[in-house]
Amino acid sequence: MGSTVFNRLVAVITVLLLIVSCTREGAPFADFSVEPNPATVGRAVTFVNRTINATEFEWYVQGNLVSNEQEPRYIFTSGGTQVVTLVAKNPKGTSGGSIRVEVRDPRDSLVGTYRGTVTVILPDGQRGSGNSTCVIQKSTLNPLALDISLTGINDAPPRNAIVVDNNNFNIENDIAGARMRGTGVRNGRQIRLDYTVRNNANQLLATYNFIGTR
DSSP states (O other): OHHHHHHHHHHHHHHHHHHHHHHHHTOOBOOEEEESSSEETTSEEEEEEOOBSOSEEEEEETTEEEEOSSSOEEEOOSOEEEEEEEEEEETTEEEEEEEEEEEEOGGGGTOEEEEEEEEEEOTTSOEEEEEEEEEEEEOSSOTTEEEEEEESGGGOOOEEEEEEETTEEEEEEEETTEEEEEEEEEETTEEEEEEEEEETTOOEEEEEEEEEEO
8 A cells, every 4th residue: 555655656746847847948748638538429528738838739539630729629420449649849849648538429229120010190190000120320421310210101211310318319300391300219128219290381291109129
C-alpha cells in the first residue's frame, strides 16, 4: 500500500514538474479529456482542452485529422474503441497525447430479423392480419437511424426509424406521398411496432401493428 501511494505521488510530482518546465521554457504541454466518455454513436462529444502554451491544435480520431479548433465538438459514427489524439504546437515545440474512448451504438441491441404477425386496420374499421417478417438494419446514411422492412399484408414499404435508446425508437418516414409515424419497442427478444400511415392531406390510410420475436 505504501509503495503504491509513493508511486502515485512520484507520478503527480513528475507531471507538475513537466508543466512547470514547459511553462518556463515556452514549449506546449498537451492535456485534454473527452466528455462524455463513454460516448454514443451519433451524439456529440466535446474535446475538453487543458493544454498549456499552445497556439496550434491538431485533433485526430483513429489517425484521421478531424479538427484544428481549440476545443471542438465531434460526433462518432461507429461504435467500439476509438483513439482520440491531440497534437499541440507553438514555435518552441510540439506536445501530444492520446485517449481511448468507448463508443456505444444503441442500435446494436435492435438489429435483427423478427418473425411474427402484422395487423392492418383501415379507417372504416376493417382489419386483417397475417404472418410477417420484420428486418431491422443499421442505416448507412444516419448514425442514429435504422432501416426497417416489414412484409406481410399489403407488403408495408421500408421505413426509417430514429433510435431513442437500446430498447426504443421512433418511426418517422415520408415516402411516395405517405407519412409514417409511430414507435418501436424491444422487450428481450420480442419487438413491437405501432405506426400509422397518412397521405399528404393528413388523412389516415392505415394503422399497422406488428409483434415478432427474433
